[in-house]
Amino acid sequence: MQLALIGAGRIGQIHAKAIAAHPGVTLVAIADFLPEAAKALALTYSSQAMSTEAIFADETIDAVLIASSTPTHAEYLEQAAQSGKAVLCEKPIALDLARTREALDVLSSNPVTCALGFNRRHDPQFSALKQALAGGRIGVLETLSIISRDPLPPPAEYVAASGGLFRDMMIHDFDMARWLLDEPISFVQATASCLIDPAIGEAGDVDTAMVTLTTASGRLCHINNSRRACYGYDQRIEAFGSGGMLQAQNETETRLRFTGEGGQVEEKPQWFFLERYAAAFAREIDDFVTxxxxxxxxxxxxxxxxEALRLAEAAECSLKEGRCIALDEIR
Amino acid sequence: MQLALIGAGRIGQIHAKAIAAHPGVTLVAIADFLPEAAKALALTYSSQAMSTEAIFADETIDAVLIASSTPTHAEYLEQAAQSGKAVLCEKPIALDLARTREALDVLSSNPVTCALGFNRRHDPQFSALKQALAGGRIGVLETLSIISRDPLPPPAEYVAASGGLFRDMMIHDFDMARWLLDEPISFVQATASCLIDPAIGEAGDVDTAMVTLTTASGRLCHINNSRRACYGYDQRIEAFGSGGMLQAQNETETRLRFTGEGGQVEEKPQWFFLERYAAAFAREIDDFVTxxxxxxxxxxxxxxxxEALRLAEAAECSLKEGRCIALDEIR
Amino acid sequence: MQLALIGAGRIGQIHAKAIAAHPGVTLVAIADFLPEAAKALALTYSSQAMSTEAIFADETIDAVLIASSTPTHAEYLEQAAQSGKAVLCEKPIALDLARTREALDVLSSNPVTCALGFNRRHDPQFSALKQALAGGRIGVLETLSIISRDPLPPPAEYVAASGGLFRDMMIHDFDMARWLLDEPISFVQATASCLIDPAIGEAGDVDTAMVTLTTASGRLCHINNSRRACYGYDQRIEAFGSGGMLQAQNETETRLRFTGEGGQVEEKPQWFFLERYAAAFAREIDDFVTxxxxxxxxxxxxxxxxEALRLAEAAECSLKEGRCIALDEIR
Amino acid sequence: MQLALIGAGRIGQIHAKAIAAHPGVTLVAIADFLPEAAKALALTYSSQAMSTEAIFADETIDAVLIASSTPTHAEYLEQAAQSGKAVLCEKPIALDLARTREALDVLSSNPVTCALGFNRRHDPQFSALKQALAGGRIGVLETLSIISRDPLPPPAEYVAASGGLFRDMMIHDFDMARWLLDEPISFVQATASCLIDPAIGEAGDVDTAMVTLTTASGRLCHINNSRRACYGYDQRIEAFGSGGMLQAQNETETRLRFTGEGGQVEEKPQWFFLERYAAAFAREIDDFVTxxxxxxxxxxxxxxxxEALRLAEAAECSLKEGRCIALDEIR
Structure with a gap:
């Protein structure tokens, strides 16, 4: 696969590394709003800097990976579809449902291989959890708990443009919930506070949140978010059912354990998504190529x-109105 | 302390055992609705069967432990106070707020040492957790998660008279939440389903529930209940704050670990409260005597x-009305 | 059972507590070399101080527990047997084989219920390990590893009279090895150093040791001793066989876990035998009475x-001569 | 670095993969006793098959990696040195000391960058352990325990040519012991049995072994080998010292945990060295190139x-003679 990368920032660099390590993909071009950034990254990976126009016009390019800033996603996604290129687009497509639906319409009319950057589905541990659920390891699933905490809160200016915690951060958990619950979600209830950084509150957002989802058959799902965990990236899932419980636990760099006067000490969880989801990013590329x-x-x-965005909107609405939102209300 | 036990059923027997092992208490009398039950238990612990009337009239008796059926709690509690005896009363005092308040009024007018059977506060592990929180181990507390699952669902007839999951089962978690959150609770949100036994649903109750509490300063608390966990009594608490996380984990009979073709296997959690809270029951008696x-x-x-009962009522109300309930609404 | 305790020191006090908690035993008398010590302990447990002569002469006394100083064990054991009393004797019977054999001869001629203070066999976890081995959980046992480390080294004056690490400390592990290996031991190899306290070396002893035992069928057993582990009492056993591995792990006071910037921290192991083997001491009394x-x-x-003493002598001999000792050499 | 690989068998393939993933090395040639094997592997990695003669004669080749059969190692190592090429040689150089010394002499006279395939030193966890020891995390090191068990015993015909368990398998542990003990080893004691497969015994070898090493200052090291662990590759190290204990534990594919009626189950250890030491092989190449x-x-x-071979010879001698061997005796 001849692939072009749009976006040479933090997430673009992560993808570039995963692409370079995959035998089935050649990173033929890199575009960025800042041409220097594209050039620098192209140099590292023996690729070349190119404009997005040139990329979409180049018929030898099979696919694009969109890792540019959020407001550009929908437009590039549409251009990719219209130029017949496979596309792996970072989430979200857009911060509102209307623009997202427009892009989906373009995709409908121009069907191409299209994947979205919900990288966690590719994590080996969550993948094993999904498989165990599907294999009936815990009988009938009844409740799900998803804990997701970032190591450090984002700067307030980031928050302002992010669409808010539900759209920016919990969106991953909404996707995970949909994937694992494996049936339609009917209701959404949200509670949230600003406890970590007052500047986040001043920017109109929250930094600590709990959401409860209810599915059509009555399964319950708890999502627990915090923008700051001093011990690192906290990424755990617990699935409970009639036949037992499955727990995806945090990973550490090594399993070295120290025992001393202060207790028995194991490493803290891996610091952030770069470390925690390194394997997931590699497998995401592989799934896309395959x-x-x-x-x-x-x-x-x-x-x-x-669908994840609809859940985010429902959560936001629930928080605002102090009531349980039927997902049908969100269109 | 010369102590009389009212109630010789399951929970009464647990208390009798803890009393017998305490050097500072003598179990001088046992009463029960079924005189044979009182006699049998009295025989085991070299005590004597006695009527409740005789107990309250006996001035040599310092204290009573009320472990009879729920509808009798308030009345016996009042009689204990009125006869000037210290009293350890099993929860709940009553299933409704009005009757509970009446009993509290009698206690106000007749001040005696009075403890309530929230045994979990005496558990060594939760006690260590409380102490660590108070000592600032995790900085400022931000979120709390309480998981509480019984091994087996109760029979539907029990459910009918129980007051429902929130009053009968989650009441312990509400108390734990109040104790650990350590500030007034402002809002209550509940979601629940009947997933385990349809008979429970037919009896008008739920068997799986998630509740979110919000405190005055915005702390969030998640409570997770199930009436059936095939692997035993699941009793965990996670406290998260600015300086880290504390996790109270399930206990097992021993730490023996087997590694074989099927994986690395440790024992399942202790089966039920008798095993899990044996130390807590002993410490509860000790706290009462001391x-x-x-x-x-x-x-x-x-x-x-x-206060725990007010939270249960608020949860019930939230579930019924599908909205977030301000605790002030529950009077 | 009417029981008299001989020895009111540290280990005597532990036994007194376990006796008091057992419904089937009455602690009727306590003797000690220091009459005040006997009186003080008798006061705590509503017993009475008595001389050993009076104890052995008192026909209402069914049993004696010998917890006096090591040099007196054999003599009291013989007197107990000769006066027809059941006897639970702290280990060792004596520090040399000849004196031990004399006592065994007296026991042969005067058969009474006789137990020896190898308390670890009564530990719930090791007991579960033994049962799992017997039940074939790991197929055929091939190797055994026993780690046993004290929290603090004894004073050098204690060491001088102790009979040395093999007789004083590793004796427990030799017994555990015999019990778990479940077949005759053929060979003993020892290596040891003085690494912790030079005073121990000056007293002619070692403080760190590794011994390898070989059984008749070729099973191998590793014993690992240290006189000082700064994190507490380290008591672990690993049994490995054709069908897997069983590991008895250290116990902690509670399972509370803290996660912070420094890692994931669990409690250190319980500090010493008083805590670690509290249940074992209780079960030891129960086994004796039953x-x-x-x-x-x-x-x-x-x-x-x-037999444990023979292994200790073989280890000492191996260390001295730098060779593998056939147990048959030790008579 | 232009590198040629000699040996296209199992271990050669592992190295080829690690080489291909390293940006600083080009795999320019592959040789094998079976030309087809070389060709097949060359095809996979876009390299070319070449004879060893051609490789050593080619001045554009900077380095060779020797992964051919054991009897050829010494010769190729010498040729590499004589042709001025850097060399990474799989262990052992030879199965006897004399031939090994000859090769070392050639290396002395023809100094080139030379690394030996003790891959475990490059394992991230053991590496972290080494660093923690060096940083004084446990104060003064006193004892070391190395457990190393293969998942499956080798066929008897392999055993016959392997040089025996001490030279073929425990050699890795001897190297690890030398590296971590960090001071000269003075004495070696070995015990061993044939418990797994009688055919191994008939081939004159053992399959289960325990060795004790003593260093100059009296540190003790236990090595524990088995040719078969039904649950996979068991690779653990425990270092104990004045300030605590460090434990390198087995790794699993994921941290997913299941709790059900049978207990709390985590995955078994990774199956064999290919999985367990994948990162180590990559880091080994990187260390060599750098x-x-x-x-x-x-x-x-x-x-x-x-030096590792000298320890293996000492262990063999100790086993044969039933005595502790001073390493000075092995020349």
């Missing part, structure tokens, strides 16, 4: 992006 | 029973 | 004391 | 191979 080669659907879709 | 001797307040109070 | 009541053999015997 | 570029010594040396 799906394109085999003309099958990737593990994630643009539609997953739309 | 409080009486030193004329200080026990760790739990009748007021704690009232 | 054996006496049912006229069956207790879990431990005087013969076990002799 | 050492060559920077003209510094690699982490391992040919001398380490000689």
């Amino acid at each position: 799906a394109w080669q085999q003309q099958r659907a990737p593990l994630t879709s643009a539609h997953d992006g739309l | 409080a009486w001797q030193q004329q200080r307040a026990p760790l739990t109070s009748a007021h704690d029973g009232l | 054996a006496w009541q049912q006229q069956r053999a207790p879990l431990t015997s005087a013969h076990d004391g002799l | 050492a060559w570029q920077q003209q510094r010594a690699p982490l391992t040396s040919a001398h380490d191979g000689l």
Whole structure:
């Protein structure tokens, strides 16, 4: 696969590394709003800097990976579809449902292999959890708990443009919940506070949140978010059912354990997504390439992006109105 | 302390055992609705069966432990206070607020040492957690998660008279939340389903529930209940704050670990409260006796029973009305 | 059982506590070399101080527990047997084989219920390990590893009279090895150093040791001793076989876990044998009483004391001569 | 670095993979006793098959990696040195000391960058352990325990040519012991049995072994080997010292945990060295390339191979003679 990367920032660099390590993909071009950034990254990976116009016009390019700033996602996604290129787009497609739906319409009319950057579905541990659920390891699933805490809160200026915690951070957990609950979600209840950084509150957002989802059959799902965990990236999932419980636990760099006067000490969790989801990013590229080669659907879709966004909107609405929101209300 | 036990059923027997092992208490009398039950238990612990009338009339008796059926709690509690006896009363005082308040009024007018059977506060691990929180181990507390799952669902007939999951089961978690959050609770949100036994649903109750509490300063608390965990009694608490996280984990009979073709296997959690809270029951008696001797307040109070019940009512109300309930609404 | 305790020191006090908590035993008398010590302990447990002569002469006394200083064990053991009393004797019977054999001869001629203070066999975890081995959980046992480390080294004056690390400390591990290996031991190899306290070396002893035992069928057993582990009492056993591995792990006071910037911290192991083997001491008394009541053999015997001592002598000999010792050489 | 690989078998393939993933090395040639094997592997990695003669004659080749059969190692090592090529040689250099010393002499006269395939030194966890020891995390090191168990025993015909368990398997642990003990080893004691497969015994070897090493200052080291662990590759190290204990534990594919009626189950250890030491093989290549570029010594040396072999010979001698061997006796 001849692939072009749009966006040479933090997340673009992560993808570039994963692409370089994959034998089936060649990183043929890199575009960025800052040409220097594109050039620098191209140099590292023996690629070349190119404009997005040139990329979409180049028929030898099979696919694009969109890792540019959020407001550009929908437009590039549409251009990719219209130019017949496979596309792996970072989430979110857009911060509102209307713009997201427009992009989905363009995709409908221009069907290409399209994956969305819900990288966590590709994490080996969550993947094993999903498989165990599907295999009936815990009988009938009844409750799900997703804990997701970032190591450090973002700067207030980031928060302002982020769409808020539900759209920016919990969106990953909404996707994970949808994927693991494996049935339609009916209701959404949200509670949240600003406890970590008053500047986040002043920017109109929250930094600590709990959301409860209810599915059609009555399954309950708890999502627990914090923008700051001093011990690192806290990424755990607990699935409980009639036949037992599955727990995806935090990973550490090594399993070295020290025992001394202060107790028995193991390493703290890996610091952030770069470390924690390194394998997931590699597997995400692999799933995308393989799906394109085999003309099958990737593990994630643009539609997953739309549905996760609806949950985020429902949560925001629940928080504002202090009531349980039926997902049907969010259109 | 010369103590009389009212109630010779399951929970009464647990208390009898803890009393017998305490050097500072003599179990001088046992009453039960079924005189044979009182006699049998009295025989085991070299005590004597006695009517409740005789117990309250006997001036040599310092204290009573009320472990009879729920509808009798308030009345016996009042009689204990009126006869000037210290009293350790099993929760709940009553299933409704009005009756509970009446009993509290009698206690106000007849001040005696009075403790309520929120046994979990005496558990060594939760006690260590409370102490660590108070000592600032995790800085400022921000969120709390309480998981509490019984091994087996109760029979539907029990459910009918129980007051429902929030009053009967989650009441312990409400008390734990109040104790650990350490500030007034402002809002209550509840979600629940009947997923385990349809008979429970037919009896008008739920068997799986998630509740979110919000405190005055915005702390969030998640409570997670299930009436059935096939692996045993699941009793965990996670406190998260600015300086880290504390996790009270399930206990096992021993730490023996087997590694074989199927993986690395440790014992499942202890089966039920008899095993899990054996130490807590012993410490509860000790706290009660010591409080009486030193004329200080026990760790739990009748007021704690009232406040936990208000939370249960708020949860029930939230579930019914599908909205966030301000605790002030519940009077 | 009417029981007299001989020895009111540290280990005597531990036994007194376990006796007091057992419903089937009455602690009727306590003797000690220091009459005040006997009186003080008698006061605590509503017993009475008595001389050893009076104890052995008192026909209402069913049993004696010998917890006096090591040089007196054999003599009291013989007197107990000769006066027809059941006896639970702290290990060792004596520090040399000849004196031990004399006592065993007296026991042969005067058969009474006789147990030896190898308390670890009664530990719930090791007991579960033994049962799992017997039940074939790991197929055929091939290797055993026993780690046993004290929190603090004894004073050098204690060391001088102790008989040395092999007789004083590793004796427990030799007994555990015999019990778990469950077949005759053929060879003993020892290596040791003085690394912790030079005063121990000057007293002619070692403080760090590794011993390898080989059984008749070729099973291998590693014993690992240190006189000082700064994190507390380190008591672990690993059994490895054709079908897997069983590991008895250290116990902690509670399972509370803290996660912070420094890592994930669990409590250090319980500090010393008082805490770690509290349940074992209780079960040891129970086994002794029950054996006496049912006229069956207790879990431990005087013969076990002799055999453990032979292993200690073999280890000492191996260390001195730098060679593998056939146990047959030690008579 | 232009590198040629000699040996296209199992271990050669592992190295080829690690080489391909390293940006600083080009795999320019592959040789094998079976030309087809070389061709097949060359095809996979876009390299070319070549004879060893051609490789050593080619001046554009900077380095060779020797992964051919054991009897050829010494010769190729010498040729590499004589042709001025850096060399990473799989262990052992030879199965006897004399031949090993000859090769070392050639290396002395023809100094090139030379590393030996003690891959475990490069394992991230053992590396962290080494660093923690060096940083004084446990004060003064006193004892070391190394457990190393293979998942499956080798076929008897392999055993016959392997040089025996001490030379073939425990050699890795001897190297690890030398590296971590960090001072001269003075004495070696070995005990061993054939418990797993009688065919191994008939081939004159053992399959289960325990060795004790003593260092100059009296540190003790226990090594524990088994040729078969049904639960996978068991690779653990425990270092104990005046200030605490460090434990390198087994790694698992993921941290997913299941709790059900049978207990709390985590995955079994990774199956074998391919999985367990994947990161170590990658880091081994990196250390070799970096050492060559920077003209510094690699982490391992040919001398380490000689010293580990001396320990293996001492262990064999100890087992045969039933005595403790002074390492000075092995020349």
